[in-house]
Each structure stands twice: as structure tokens, then as C-alpha cells.
Amino acid sequence: MSGHHILITGATGRLGGAIVATLADRAPGRVHALVRRAGDARAFADRRLPTRAGDYDDPATLAAAFAGIDTLVFVSSPALDPGVRVPQHRAVVEAALTAGVRRVVYTSAFGAQHDPGHATTEGLLLDAFDRDGRGATILRNGFYTEPFVERALAEAEAGRIASAAGDGPLATASLRDLAEAAxxxxxxxxxxxxxxxxxxxxxxxxxxAALAAALGRPVAHERVAPEAAGPLGPLQALAARGLLAAETGDLAALLGRPPRGIVDVVRDAVP
Incomplete structure (x- = not known):
């Protein structure tokens, strides 16, 4: 292969797919998508995007999939159990080293230093790729804005949304921006x-307020206890304690523009 080639793992997932779409537009002819099953390659056929087969649980497939790749965009495994995630991620790092990958961009997460899976992976990457002159970039992605908006939009049919966040701010990030940043x-x-x-x-x-403006009708915010707030209740409770309020400038610096705010994400979500 000639030129600088980029491979994105987790290409059929929500974040990985968005990264693939962004890079395919920006670096045509240099982008490859990693898929676990041959059938998954059909999702990329219309864009004539080359795919490679590889599975985090099958290390033998990874070294071959990474051959000739210069930059690996390593989307973290969806497995939450560190006993599963750490061996999977170790296999990816070792295969990247074996294949001669020069750089790795890893999609980590907010609070990664407290998550054994992410923390171990970050350490592996920074040690392996800094020690021998290669490069590693760790992107600690904030919580996606979209799930908060999607749930609120469904609740807004009744003219109200419920949360356990009180007045607590949430410094989240839109998935589109995170894909563009990667x-x-x-x-x-x-x-x-x-x-x-x-x-x-x-x-x-x-x-x-953003939902009310987009829908053209009143939408109230009802404060409820975390146990009554549904699956987002635990995160809302953290927000109520001020633990999700910290903004950073890193996303804007990567994007070269201000990140999308809650009004932008609501406008995209409302039909």
C-alpha cells in the first residue's frame, strides 16, 4: 500500500461508524474499517470503503488486519467488565506493535483514571508507543449528549421531562463532535x-427550554429522585452534586471551532 493508511476499529458501532464516515470524507482512499464478521462489510460496500476482518477476542486476526496500517483509531470495547476488556485491549496493543503501526488514537472515557479497563489500556499505549518513538493519543470522551436529548424528547410528548439533576450542569459532548475530534x-x-x-x-x-423552542409547545422540567429518573438517573445524580460540570478546551482545540451545544443537538434530534 502507498500513502498513509488509517484503520478504524469498532466500525459498525455508533462512534466507530461516525469516525469512519468523517475520515472517509477527509482522507479518501486511505481509510479502512475493521469488522468482526464478513457480513458486516456489506455496510461499507456502497461507499466502496475497504474493510478488514478482526476480532478483539481473536488476537491472531488482529495482526493480519493491522498489516500496512500507519494510524490505528482504536475504539474501546463495549465490554464493561475489566476481566474481558483488558485482555481484548491488550491484544489490540500487542497486534499494533507487531504490525508496525506508527500511531494509535484511543477513544477512552471521562473518569478513565478510575476505570480499570480504560486506565490499564491508557498505560499500555503510553508505555509501548512512547517508549519506542511511536505516538499515542488518548481521547477521554465525555458522556454523549444524544442519549440525554433522545430520552428527553420521548418524555416531552407529555409536556414535561424528568431528571434528578436539579440545577446541576452536565458538560457532555455530541457524538458528532467526538467523531470529528478523533x-x-x-x-x-x-x-x-x-x-x-x-x-x-x-x-x-x-x-x-430548547425542546420547547424546537417543538413549538411548552415543556417543563420536573425534578425527581434518582430512582424515579430511569436509566440516566445515576448520571443525573452526579450532575446534581456538581461532578459533571467541568468544561475543557480540548474538544474545541481539536475541532478548530466551538463544540456543539445542547440547542444544536436538540435541533438535530427534533423531526
Whole structure:
């Protein structure tokens, strides 16, 4: 292969797919998608995007899939159990080293230092790829804004949204921005090894107002206890304690523009 080639893992997932789409537009002819099953390759046939087969649980497939790749965009495994995630990620790092990959961009997560799976992976990457002159970029992605908006939009049919966040701000990030940031890091390596990617903070009162404006009818914010707030209740409770309020400038720096805020994500979500 000639030129600088980029492979994105987790290409059929929500984040991986968005990264693939962004990079395919920005680096045509140089982008490859990693899929677990041959049938998954059909999703990329219309774009004539080359695919490679590889499975985090089958290390033998990874070295072959990474051959000739210069930059690996390593989307973290969906497995939450460190006993599963750590061996999977170790296999990816070792295969990348064996294949001669020069750079890795890893999609980590907010609070990664407290997560055994992410923390171990970050350590493996920074040690292996800094020690021998290669490069590793760790993107600690904030919580996606979209799930908060999607759930609130469904609740807004009744004219109200419920949360346990109170007045607490949430500095989340849109998936579209996070995908664009990963693409930017793959094409233009940032100076920093670890970046905290979060967008502008918002509150549930602001979300209710944005929904009301987009839908053209009143939407109220009802404060409830975490156990009554559904699957997002635990995160909302953290927001109520001020633990999700911290904004950073890293996402804007990678994007070269202000990140999308809650009003932007609501406008995209409303039919």
C-alpha cells in the first residue's frame, strides 16, 4: 500500500461508524474499517470503503488486519467488565506493535483514571508507543449528549421531562463532535498525549427550554429522585452534586471551532 493508511476499529458501532464516515470524507482512499464478521462489510460496500476482518477476542486476526496500517483509531470495547476488556485491549496493543503501526488514537472515557479497563489500556499505549518513538493519543470522551436529548424528547410528548439533576450542569459532548475530534487527531497529531473532550455545560432547565423552542409547545422540567429518573438517573445524580460540570478546551482545540451545544443537538434530534 502507498500513502498513509488509517484503520478504524469498532466500525459498525455508533462512534466507530461516525469516525469512519468523517475520515472517509477527509482522507479518501486511505481509510479502512475493521469488522468482526464478513457480513458486516456489506455496510461499507456502497461507499466502496475497504474493510478488514478482526476480532478483539481473536488476537491472531488482529495482526493480519493491522498489516500496512500507519494510524490505528482504536475504539474501546463495549465490554464493561475489566476481566474481558483488558485482555481484548491488550491484544489490540500487542497486534499494533507487531504490525508496525506508527500511531494509535484511543477513544477512552471521562473518569478513565478510575476505570480499570480504560486506565490499564491508557498505560499500555503510553508505555509501548512512547517508549519506542511511536505516538499515542488518548481521547477521554465525555458522556454523549444524544442519549440525554433522545430520552428527553420521548418524555416531552407529555409536556414535561424528568431528571434528578436539579440545577446541576452536565458538560457532555455530541457524538458528532467526538467523531470529528478523533478524525482530526488521526490526521493531525495533537501535541498532548491525553485530552479531556467535553463540550459546553447545560442544565435540564436549558434542555427543556430548547425542546420547547424546537417543538413549538411548552415543556417543563420536573425534578425527581434518582430512582424515579430511569436509566440516566445515576448520571443525573452526579450532575446534581456538581461532578459533571467541568468544561475543557480540548474538544474545541481539536475541532478548530466551538463544540456543539445542547440547542444544536436538540435541533438535530427534533423531526
Amino acid at each position: 478524525a482530526a487527531a488521526a490526521l493531525r497529531p495533537p501535541r498532548e498525549h491525553v485530552l479531556e473532550l467535553r463540550g459546553p455545560a447545560w442544565t435540564y432547565d436549558a434542555l427543556a
